[in-house]
Amino acid sequence: MRVPAKLAFFCAALCLTAAGAFCDEIRLKDGKKLYGVIVAYEDNMFRIKTDFGFVLVEKDKIASIIPTSPGAATSATAGKPAKAPDKKPTPEPAATSAINSAAGAAEPSDPPPAKPKLSSEPVRPELPATSHTARVTPPTIKPAVPPANAALAGAQPLAATPLAVAQEPEPPANKEQVQGTLYTNFSHGFKMYKAPSWEIIEDARKALPNAIVAMGTSNESTLMVVGQEQSKDSLDVSANGVEKRLREIYSNYHMNSRRKTVVGGAPAVEFKYSGMADEHLWSGTLVVVARGSDVLTILGMTYADNDLIQIQENVIARAISSTDFNVH
Numbered sequence: 001m002r003v004p005a006k007l008a009f010f011c012a013a014l015c016l017t018a019a020g021a022f023c024d025e026i027r028l029k030d031g032k033k034l035y036g037v038i039v040a041y042e043d044n045m046f047r048i049k050t051d052f053g054f055v056l057v058e059k060d061k062i063a064s065i066i067p068t069s070p071g072a073a074t075s076a077t078a079g080k081p082a083k084a085p086d087k088k089p090t091p092e093p094a095a096t097s098a099i100n101s102a103a104g105a106a107e108p109s110d111p112p113p114a115k116p117k118l119s120s121e122p123v124r125p126e127l128p129a130t131s132h133t134a135r136v137t138p139p140t141i142k143p144a145v146p147p148a149n150a151a152l153a154g155a156q157p158l159a160a161t162p163l164a165v166a167q168e169p170e171p172p173a174n175k176e177q178v179q180g181t182l183y184t185n186f187s188h189g190f191k192m193y194k195a196p197s198w199e200i201i202e203d204a205r206k207a208l209p210n211a212i213v214a215m216g217t218s219n220e221s222t223l224m225v226v227g228q229e230q231s232k233d234s235l236d237v238s239a240n241g242v243e244k245r246l247r248e249i250y251s252n253y254h255m256n257s258r259r260k261t262v263v264g265g266a267p268a269v270e271f272k273y274s275g276m277a278d279e280h281l282w283s284g285t286l287v288v289v290a291r292g293s294d295v296l297t298i299l300g301m302t303y304a305d306n307d308l309i310q311i312q313e314n315v316i317a318r319a320i321s322s323t324d325f326n327v328h
Contacts (some may be wrong), residue, residue, distance in 0.1 A: 007071055017260075023035045023037050024066060024067050025065070025066040026038075026046075026048060026057065026065050027063045027064045027065070027066065028057075028061050029063045030251060030278075032249060032251075032278070033248070034050065034055065034057065035050060036049050037049045037050075038065070039054075044059050045058055045059065046058075046062065055277055110251050144157050174187050174212065174213075175187045176213065178200065181194050181195065182194065182328060183200075183213065185213060188296075189326050190324065190325050191265065191327055192226075192320075192322050192323045193319045194215060195315045195319070196229075196314045197217050198217060198222070198224070199215060199216065199218060200213065200215050201215060204225065210229045211227050212227060212228055213225070214226075221302060221303045221306070221308075221312075221315070222300075222303070222312045223301055223302075224296075224298070224299065224300040224319060226296065226297070226298050227299075228291075228294055228295065229295060230294055230295070231292050234266055235269060235288065235290040235295075236269065238288055239269035239271075242286065242288055242297055243271050243286065246273060246284075246286065247273070249277060250275025250276060250282070251275060251277070252275055254273060254275065255272070255273045256272040256273055256274060257270075257271070258271050258272075259322055262296040263289045264289070264323045265325065266289050266290055266291055266296075267289070268287050268288060268289040268290065269287070269288050270285065271286040271287075272284070272285055272286075274304055280304075280305060281303070281304040281305045282303065282304055283301065283302055283304035283309055283313060284299065284300065284301035284302075285301075285313075285317065286298070287299075287300075287320055287324075291321060298320055300319065300320065301316075302316065
């Protein structure tokens with residue numbers, strides 16, 4: 001089951017920290033905003049790296065992309081690359097000499113170029129500015145031909161150093177098990193009820209920030225995600241921070257109730273809310289649980305504009321109340 005874009009948006013609310021200062025502002029057509037860097041585009045989906053993890057966003061849902069990193073001042077329309085700055089990058093002297101020698105681009109009126117000085121420093125050519133969505137291919141620089149000098153006869157030609165490609169970190173191993181209607185996570189030490197109609201969303205942990213498990217119905221009308229992260233704040237402060245993020249995810253957001261409760265023997269704060277997202281009215285329950293220095297977030301949501309709302313709300317409530325931390 002592929003990670004739905006709507007689930008990625010909702011799960012961004014489970015993060016307690018704020019977005020980084022040097023990233024792009026992605027404005028969605030429904031008025032929401034995301035902050036991050038677009039690292040890939042495939043299957044009509046943008047892959048956005050945020051401070052909390054990777055989020056998949058459908059191209060048709062993006063209204064505009066506004067670069068906010070230093071030196072960027074113009075906005076880019078969704079699906080079109082941002083215009084590169086007019087200023088041309090200035091390569092280092094050694095690289096410039098190599099390029100001019102290879103291309104033979106010296107003008108007749110220019111003074112003859114000075115003989116290149118060999119250095120032990122590697123050539124590090126600067127790459128031209130590109131859009132976040134473009135694939136960057138390391139340029140191949142031909143080595144400068146050393147002058148016919150007996151003192152330099154043993155010198156080796158300069159070679160371009162290939163750029164290292166950063167690998168995305170793999171999430172830690174997650175030992176989990178599903179037996180009938182019982183979901184157990186041994187890595188994080190909890191178990192809870194899983195409705196028979198719910199499917200485990202296999203790729204959720206790779207695409208969603210701090211997600212332990214995500215599950216829901218096949219038509220995505222009911223979704224639940226459990227996340228975990230460390231927090232130095234009190235339970236009330238952490239819970240209010242998560243609830244504040246919900247207000248940014250939904251339009252016409254309304255908090256119906258807030259109360260302190262106990263989940264699996266641990267203190268918790270529960271919010272019940274409603275709001276519009278993805279062209280649907282949603283009814284949701286957010287529970288923030290304190291577990292020592294960790295905060296466990298359980299977010300369950302279902303369509304509020306169909307006849308099954310009461311049934312699905314009861315299923316979500318049952319799953320939350322069944323959470324048990326006695327796992328061996």
